[in-house]
Every structure is written in structure tokens, then in C-alpha cells.
Amino acid sequence: MPIATPEVYAEMLDRAKKEGFAFPAINVTSSQTLNAALRGFAEAESDGIIQISTGGAEYLSGTAVKDMVTGAVAFAEYARVVAAKYPVNIALHTDHCPKEKLDGFMRPLVKISQERVAKGQEPLFQSHMWDGSAVELSENLQIAAELLEECVKARTIMEMEIGVVGGEEDGIVGEMNEKLYTTTGDALATAEAVGVGEKGRYILAATFGNVHGVYKPGHVKLRPQVLKEIQEAVGAKYGKEKPFDLVFHGGSGSSLEEIREAVSYGVVKMNIDTDTQYAFTRPIADHMFRNYDGVLKVDGEVGNKKTYDPRSYGKAAEAGMAARVVRACEDLMSAGKKLS
Numbered sequence: 001m002p003i004a005t006p007e008v009y010a011e012m013l014d015r016a017k018k019e020g021f022a023f024p025a026i027n028v029t030s031s032q033t034l035n036a037a038l039r040g041f042a043e044a045e046s047d048g049i050i051q052i053s054t055g056g057a058e059y060l061s062g063t064a065v066k067d068m069v070t071g072a073v074a075f076a077e078y079a080r081v082v083a084a085k086y087p088v089n090i091a092l093h094t095d096h097c098p099k100e101k102l103d104g105f106m107r108p109l110v111k112i113s114q115e116r117v118a119k120g121q122e123p124l125f126q127s128h129m130w131d132g133s134a135v136e137l138s139e140n141l142q143i144a145a146e147l148l149e150e151c152v153k154a155r156t157i158m159e160m161e162i163g164v165v166g167g168e169e170d171g172i173v174g175e176m177n178e179k180l181y182t183t184t185g186d187a188l189a190t191a192e193a194v195g196v197g198e199k200g201r202y203i204l205a206a207t208f209g210n211v212h213g214v215y216k217p218g219h220v221k222l223r224p225q226v227l228k229e230i231q232e233a234v235g236a237k238y239g240k241e242k243p244f245d246l247v248f249h250g251g252s253g254s255s256l257e258e259i260r261e262a263v264s265y266g267v268v269k270m271n272i273d274t275d276t277q278y279a280f281t282r283p284i285a286d287h288m289f290r291n292y293d294g295v296l297k298v299d300g301e302v303g304n305k306k307t308y309d310p311r312s313y314g315k316a317a318e319a320g321m322a323a324r325v326v327r328a329c330e331d332l333m334s335a336g337k338k339l340s
Helices: 006-019 031-044 054-060 068-083 106-118 137-153 184-194 225-238 256-264 274-290 310-331
Strands: 023-027 048-052 090-094 127-130 157-162 167-169 172-174 202-206 246-248 267-272
Touching: 006 023, 006 157, 006 267, 023 031, 023 310, 031 048, 031 068, 031 274, 031 310, 048 054, 048 068, 054 068, 068 090, 068 106, 106 127, 106 137, 127 137, 137 157, 137 184, 137 202, 157 184, 184 202, 184 225, 202 225, 246 256, 256 267, 256 310, 267 274, 267 310, 274 310
Parallel strands: 023 048, 023 267, 048 090, 090 127, 127 157, 157 202, 202 246, 246 267
Antiparallel strands: 167 172
């Protein structure tokens, strides 16, 4: 199937919320990790979301170029070609974009989609994330309102974050403090600033103790109940059940019980990066240890071309990551629920 149109993406999100499941949103950094994600979604018979961060986009442009927009465009165009060979719907998304990178990442990409739409084409990406967690809520919401207006013109969905996700991702560091938990006041202010759908569709990353990365049990204290509280508070004011389409960030290492509880409160998208990074790298490490004398020309020997050919360990890495994507689909209950 081709990359999801705006209408198909909206249908995906609507169906997930109605039927009580969520889509894994898999971060990728290369054509191979993209292929792994596509394979995983297809094997799980699940539609899904594939996304790149600012750092991932820069990496995709090449280490000598290091241009986020170039890498993002290349990723999206490549994805359009290969995704058409898979029997699932895939939405393309850009991950965390802080204020200082808006002019060098999100805004230019939204502009490209606006230009494509003006020509009768589909937008380049189906959604973009504005990460205003590092600025005061009032400024966060002001920028969000401006960006939402531009995203509407581009027929794309905006993702925004209120509260702070702890840990670190691509140089964005969230401190471990009370801001890890979004308040009902934050949620009400958000609804007032950007509406509850009437000003344009957006998805909301509300925090409930989320932390990027994997930590030992007990370090991260998730409180999914926070999501229930904000849905009820805003829903009561606007007469709308579960008014927000929620996003679960920093989910690596979370228990299945916590994941399922969050989904029950209206989470339709869960970001997955750390776990799939490890699932990709682990088979490569295994290959290198098992074929030490083959991948290295030790003591003047010639090595073994079949073991240092990148395809030999790349295939194993792709399979390992694909299997982890399948597990994510099962955990989020999207497996077997692809749109016909």
C-alpha cells in the first residue's frame, strides 16, 4: 500500500481510539532500520507510524552533509517507494523538534508539504511534532497555535507536548522533576489555546512520569492515571469523551500493564526507539563476536569476506528489529488490525 493519505491517517487514529489500541511509532535512522520497521508492521498485520528525530534526519543526510531537512526529505521519498510493497498503511512523522530547531527542521518541512498540497499532491509527512517542553507553557501554547494553523494548510497533523519527558534523546534533556507529570490545569490551558479539534487536528504528548531511555525497575515512576484525569477534566468542560488523542513518549522498559492502562485512557501512538535500537544492534554484536577472525584481518590473515560483507550482519539486524516491532504491535494491540 502507499504511504497513508491524510484521510487514511485520520481513519487510523480514529479507529485506534474507538477500538482501544495504539500504534507503535518507530524511530529510524537509515534505510535499513526503515525496512526493519516496515517488515515488522507487515508481519504483525498492523498499520503503523515510522518517524525520524532531528538527529536521525541529520544522520540520514550523511555525516559529511549533516542537514536535517535534506535527510528528512530523502527519508520520506525513499519510504514512499519501498512502503508501497508492503500490505499495511504507514504514516510518516517527525519526532521532537525544540524551539531552536523549528526554523531548520519543522517549519521548512511543513512548507514543503504546503507547496505539494497546492500542486494537488499529498503532503510529504503526515504529522510533525513541536516539542515545547523546554519553554514556559504560555509560550509553548502560543507557538503550538501558530504551528497548528500552518499544519492545517499542509494537511498534516501536529503533535505537541505539555509537561516534560525525562532522560535524553538527541541532545534534548528532560530533568527529573514534578514537570514529568502533566496537570489538569496544563490540559485545560491547552484546550483553550489550540481547541479540541475544531482548529485543526493535533495529538498530545501529555507526560505521566515518562523518561527516554531504559532504566532499572523502580527508577521510573509512571502514573497513567494522570491521563485519565486530564481527559475527564477537559472532557467535562467541552462535553466530549476523551477529547485528546494522546501519545506515550519514553515507553521503553514500561510494563505491559502500564502500557495497556495508558492505551485505555486514549493513547493512540506510542514512541519506540531505545528498545528497537538494541534489537537492531544485538544481532550485529553477536555476529562480530562469533566471527572475530572473519571480520578482522588478524595477524596478517585475509579474513572472510562473507562475514564482513555488511549484508551478512545487516540482514540479522533487520530481522531482530522487525521482531521487536511485532512485539510492540502485540503489546499495543494493533496486531492483526490493519485497515483492509
